[in-house]
Amino acid sequence: MSQVDFIAPDSAEKASRALLAAGARPLSGGTDLLVQLRAGRLPPGMIVDLKRIPGAVGIRQEVGGFVIGAATPGMTLSEHRALGLAWPGVVEAANLIGSTQIQGRASMAGNLCNASPAADSVPALVAARATCLIVGTSGRRMTPVESIAVGPGRTSLAPGEFVLEIHLPARPARSGDAYLRFIPRTEMDIAVVGVAVNLTLDDTGVVLDAHVALGAVAPTVLLVPDAAAALIGSKLDDAALDRLDAAARAACHPISDKRGTIEFRTKIAGVLARRAAVIAHGRAEKRS
Amino acid sequence: MSKRQHISAVVNGDPVEFLSAPGTTLLDALRDELGLTGSKEGCGSGDCGACSVILDGRLVCSCLVLAVEAEGRRVETIEGLADGGTLHPLQQKFLEHAALQCGFCTPGILVAAKALLDANPDPTESEARYWLAGNLCRCTGYDKIIRAVMDAAAELRQVRV
Numbered sequence: 514m515s516q517v518d519f520i521a522p523d524s525a526e527k528a529s530r531a532l533l534a535a536g537a538r539p540l541s542g543g544t545d546l547l548v549q550l551r552a553g554r555l556p557p558g559m560i561v562d563l564k565r566i567p568g569a570v571g572i573r574q575e576v577g578g579f580v581i582g583a584a585t586p587g588m589t590l591s592e593h594r595a596l597g598l599a600w601p602g603v604v605e606a607a608n609l610i611g612s613t614q615i616q617g618r619a620s621m622a623g624n625l626c627n628a629s630p631a632a633d634s635v636p637a638l639v640a641a642r643a644t645c646l647i648v649g650t651s652g653r654r655m656t657p658v659e660s661i662a663v664g665p666g667r668t669s670l671a672p673g674e675f676v677l678e679i680h681l682p683a684r685p686a687r688s689g690d691a692y693l694r695f696i697p698r699t700e701m702d703i704a705v706v707g708v709a710v711n712l713t714l715d716d717t718g719v720v721l722d723a724h725v726a727l728g729a730v731a732p733t734v735l736l737v738p739d740a741a742a743a744l745i746g747s748k749l750d751d752a753a754l755d756r757l758d759a760a761a762r763a764a765c766h767p768i769s770d771k772r773g774t775i776e777f778r779t780k781i782a783g784v785l786a787r788r789a790a791v792i793a794h795g796r797a798e799k800r801s
Numbered sequence: 802m803s804k805r806q807h808i809s810a811v812v813n814g815d816p817v818e819f820l821s822a823p824g825t826t827l828l829d830a831l832r833d834e835l836g837l838t839g840s841k842e843g844c845g846s847g848d849c850g851a852c853s854v855i856l857d858g859r860l861v862c863s864c865l866v867l868a869v870e871a872e873g874r875r876v877e878t879i880e881g882l883a884d885g886g887t888l889h890p891l892q893q894k895f896l897e898h899a900a901l902q903c904g905f906c907t908p909g910i911l912v913a914a915k916a917l918l919d920a921n922p923d924p925t926e927s928e929a930r931y932w933l934a935g936n937l938c939r940c941t942g943y944d945k946i947i948r949a950v951m952d953a954a955a956e957l958r959q960v961r962v
């Protein structure tokens with residue numbers, strides 16, 4: 514393993530100052546960082562463990578929404594009943610990450626800041642219109658989740674900046690979300706395509722508001738307004754689902770690799786978008 | 802070389818102190834500093850589960866935890882599973898069902914199965930299979946492992962009532 518130093522600061526400000534050093538990196542669950550470190554893929558530097566910062570681990574409800582500490586592991590998300598009722602798609606996406614052991618450590622902020630285009634929780638967070646609280650040496654700012662990753666493995670965070678919290682907004686009645694991914698087996702694999710759909714319905718089942726996000730079909734997770742527009746005003750009839758399918762496919766610009774070809778990924782994005790929309794719609798109808 | 806840091810933790814109920822370089826994994830510290838060699842390194846990348854331990858009540862891969870992260874935390878390893886000379890029902894059932902061959906995966910699977918039964922005393926077979934999906938075994942084909950876990954769960958439920 515590369516030569517590293519380690520600190521576990523007890524305040525966000527101390528963490529931010531420590532992160533100014535060259536090669537310094539935040540540590541949440543370590544399920545990406547320590548794999549990279551052990552593989553010798555990281556230059557030597559300071560590891561800044563975020564988990565002792567107040568608020569970095571845990572979930573609180575605030576003005577109708579949820580505030581999730583950056584280093585909160587997946588298992589803690591799945592144990593939170595109210596979160597699962599309000600945001601079943603976000604929780605199911607986060608819970609797809611790795612095994613039980615990985616769920617004991619892996620966080621959504623780590624998933625986000627690792628900046629893999631195939632990160633499972635990110636499409637669900639983007640479709641949920643989640644925002645991040647960023648701490649830096651010059652203060653704090655809120656930013657949409659989709660502004661963090663700028664390319665595979667690269668983020669927009671400045672030196673000294675890290676994500677302290679992920680905020681999920683207040684939820685209108687009759688809202689529901691869902692995340693589906695395609696992998697060739699049932700567990701422990703990287704998404705070939707991932708699709709998240711988040712819907713709000715009126716009393717008659719007509720879609721009032723929609724957000725659709727795609728993973729693993731571009732260098733970063735995509736928010737696809739055309740796919741959302743295909744659903745708004747409909748009751749998810751076949752014509753609306755056909756429009757959604759076409760809009761999702763049109764937004765894809767994937768690569769071909771051993772996991773899937775361009776043609777396959779594009780086709781599957783449409784199929785999963787339809788299925789995720791139907792699931793989200795069913796969940797929204799149940800949440801009065 | 803980075804300076805070794807002094808770590809105090811509780812391992813299998815006992816307070817322990819050791820020195821660790823910042824880049825050392827919890828797995829290496831358990832094995833090399835504390836002599837607890839039950840936890841194994843199969844892959845070192847979170848894929849096989851042979852290094853499974855319970856950290857503050859959460860099942861984790863100790864190969865993906867830094868030893869310095871364990872400061873002030875509780876760690877449970879395979880060495881803490883038996884009650885002195887008495888095997889835990891999971892261990893007993895693994896023997897009865899012949900749920901191991903080379904045994905390399907066994908400590909990790911027992912720790913993971915213990916975490917399962919702590920969280921869910923009455924799992925379905927499918928829940929047990931999903932829970933243990935991060936524990937690879939190259940010998941048994943898993944069937945006997947699952948039978949042993951289900952049988953141990955049934956026995957533990959008997960003991961509880």
Ligand SMILES: Cc1cc2nc3c(=O)[nH]c(=O)nc-3n(C[C@H](O)[C@H](O)[C@H](O)COP(=O)(O)OP(=O)(O)OC[C@H]3O[C@@H](n4cnc5c(N)ncnc54)[C@H](O)[C@@H]3O)c2cc1C
Nearest residue numbers: 541542543544545546583611620623624626632633676847
């Ligand atoms: C066996 C295995 C299976 C996996 N399966 C999946 C899967 O199915 N789907 C999937 O999407 N991923 C998977 N992963 C990858 C990984 O588990 C996830 O990306 C996880 O969410 C990372 O979270 P973490 O808390 O462990 O991040 P860490 O490893 O702690 O950090 C990841 C990166 O983000 C940075 N970082 C961490 N926290 C912050 C923060 N708060 N602010 C700024 N930067 C930060 C770190 O410096 C590092 O670069 C798997 C990994 C393993 C080992």
Ligand code: FES
Nearest residue numbers: 843844845850864
């Ligand atoms: S050695 Fe830790 S998961 Fe394989």
Ligand code: FES
Nearest residue numbers: 902904938939940
């Ligand atoms: S018994 Fe040999 S790997 Fe499981």
